[in-house]
Amino acid sequence: MNRTASALILLTLAGLGIGLTWLAQQQARPLIQEQREAIENRKLLDVLPPGQYQSRPLRLEAAQQAHSLLLSGTLMLKDGQPTAVVLQSRTQGYGGPLELMIGIGANGRLLGVKTLSHAETPGLGGKIADQGNRWLQHWLGKSRADTPDSDWSLKQDGGQFDQIAGATITSRAAVNAIHDALRYFDEHQAQLMGNAAHE
Structure with a gap:
């Protein structure tokens, strides 16, 4: 050959x-x-009550908030009805960026919070990512309607929330990001929840 x-x-x-x-x-x-x-979708379901949901991506207006940046939003529907919005938020923790997934019900109440990524100190601020973190569970059911804006800070800053022991900066960042997400939801609720009706 x-x-x-x-x-x-x-x-x-x-x-x-x-x-x-x-x-x-x-x-x-x-x-x-x-x-x-x-x-x-599994990530989204981690911050919602158990159930069958359909998801629709949302376009977020004015994603830069006072203490955080909203990276994405998803409308969650149950039996075709809007029931919740899940917002992905990035803020600055002690060691670097801290990303949270925040579920908010149609009534403006916090349904769940999950840490997606962080660069916090293991054993201190890193506890924010622990499975079943009781500190993050503290806010479930809270809203801006029953917790005035002035109370959305750590006790040492004059607010109503405890901090993770030894992790003041991480705790402050998380409280601020959650408050930002709730405020964003309240200010944009009609367009966030109304998207399903217009599609």
């Missing part, structure tokens, strides 16, 4: 390999996307 024939066979095999790889990627793409969406 001469060199030209060998080169042609090699190129044919390489082209066939590339073609089969491309075809496999095209066939796997919907499954990969479905799995990504399932993972994202």
